[in-house]
Amino acid sequence: MTTDRTNRFDFVGPRKMFAVLSAILCVCSAALFILIGPTWGIDFTGGTELHLKFEKEIDVAKLRSSVSSADLADVSVQQVGAEDQNEYVIRIQNPEDGTEGIQSQIETALRDGFGEDFIETSSFDAQVGVRLVIKYIGEERSSTEIAQVLKDIPNVTVQDSPDDNTFSVKLPGQISKVQERIAKDISPDFDILQTDSVGPKVGGELRRQGAISILATLGLILVYVALRFNLSFAPGAVLALLHDVTIVIGLFILLDTLSPHLPFEVPALEFNLPMVGALLTIIGYSLNDTIVIYDRIRENMERYRKKDMENLINTSINETLRRTINTSVTTLCAMAAFLVFGGAVIQTFALAIFLGVIVGTYSTIYVASPTILVMQDIQPYLSKVFSPAATAGSEGK
Numbered sequence: 427m428t429t430d431r432t433n434r435f436d437f438v439g440p441r442k443m444f445a446v447l448s449a450i451l452c453v454c455s456a457a458l459f460i461l462i463g464p465t466w467g468i469d470f471t472g473g474t475e476l477h478l479k480f481e482k483e484i485d486v487a488k489l490r491s492s493v494s495s496a497d498l499a500d501v502s503v504q505q506v507g508a509e510d511q512n513e514y515v516i517r518i519q520n521p522e523d524g525t526e527g528i529q530s531q532i533e534t535a536l537r538d539g540f541g542e543d544f545i546e547t548s549s550f551d552a553q554v555g556v557r558l559v560i561k562y563i564g565e566e567r568s569s570t571e572i573a574q575v576l577k578d579i580p581n582v583t584v585q586d587s588p589d590d591n592t593f594s595v596k597l598p599g600q601i602s603k604v605q606e607r608i609a610k611d612i613s614p615d616f617d618i619l620q621t622d623s624v625g626p627k628v629g630g631e632l633r634r635q636g637a638i639s640i641l642a643t644l645g646l647i648l649v650y651v652a653l654r655f656n657l658s659f660a661p662g663a664v665l666a667l668l669h670d671v672t673i674v675i676g677l678f679i680l681l682d683t684l685s686p687h688l689p690f691e692v693p694a695l696e697f698n699l700p701m702v703g704a705l706l707t708i709i710g711y712s713l714n715d716t717i718v719i720y721d722r723i724r725e726n727m728e729r730y731r732k733k734d735m736e737n738l739i740n741t742s743i744n745e746t747l748r749r750t751i752n753t754s755v756t757t758l759c760a761m762a763a764f765l766v767f768g769g770a771v772i773q774t775f776a777l778a779i780f781l782g783v784i785v786g787t788y789s790t791i792y793v794a795s796p797t798i799l800v801m802q803d804i805q806p807y808l809s810k811v812f813s814p815a816a817t818a819g820s821e822g823k
Contacts, residue, residue: 465682483510644668715750743791
């Protein structure tokens with residue numbers, strides 16, 4: 427390759443070495459996702475989350491024991507923020523935990539009130555909170571009649587259903603059960619800062635929609651870059667964005683796995699809706715960086731028509747390098763401030779953006795831009811595949 431005075435750094439020359447490095451990182455990230463898997467938040471699994479603040483210091487082990495004894499199977503307790511803030515997040519993954527006994531009481535009361543053959547089906551509908559949906563046999567009963575039969579069961583509410591011979595019973599929430607247990611076993615002096623409750627059906631739907639939103643974004647970017655620049659530019663942009671998302675997810679799973687053994691505190695690395703927002707933000711940031719370099723490559727293609735493509739891409743990266751570094755460092759400083767001073771709510775989002783900026787800057791230079799060369803090398807072969815008749819005709823002439 428000829429050396430140009432504008433090429434202070436040779437970014438394109440070692441592209442094969444960096445291609446191997448990126449492939450290894452992506453494969454490792456995929457392996458972590460399959461073998462270990464992320465820690466899904468309640469947005470995607472369903473459940474209840476309770477953020478508490480105690481007035482005095484408490485024993486974390488005693489708090490875990492107290493919550494676990496409340497007939498709730500899958501419960502986790504995590505301290506958030508500084509130790510002197512005395513803030514804890516309690517997560518209950520299964521919104522149906524602790525409801526079996528109440529279900530039995532409700533069914534017994536209904537059979538005693540309306541007959542043994544009254545209940546046809548009885549099932550949970552955990553969309554937001556927990557409801558017991560009951561379909562019955564026989565004459566139609568009003569919600570007032572049913573509520574009168576269930577009056578001895580505390581904290582249940584009868585709700586009408588649009589279906590015939592069907593009604594639902596809203597069961598006591600897990601939040602009140604956890605509150606009562608903590609007030610009894612630990613201390614009544616605490617405040618509830620935030621509560622959140624999502625059913626498993628809603629969580630599963632959100633997970634599907636999150637994946638679809640990321641894939642749809644990548645597909646639209648492929649079309650956008652192909653229309654704005656050239657078809658040979660588009661695969662590199664999408665490959666770089668997919669590379670960024672894959673590696674950031676892998677780093678999150680790795681940090682989450684190693685967090686108990688790290689010498690510094692790591693925020694709760696859960697995959698939830700803010701994490702999907704962070705991944706989409708990373709895609710936007712990395713795409714913006716890629717478009718800047720692509721735009722310079724296109725300008726230089728028109729300006730230096732006789733220069734070989736490898737040298738031209740190298741020149742374009744060097745010309746935009748200062749802008750790339752300034753943008754990345756500025757964004758990293760802002761995210762570092764959020765990581766240090768932002769608190770538990772914003773730390774996961776900030777960490778994802780922080781990692782995404784580093785990986786995105788790397789992929790713009792070493793993945794997106796060199797892929798143009800690969801596409802130009804295989805373009806003649808693609809032309810033969812998609813236009814065999816035209817190619818045969820030109821060879822005959």
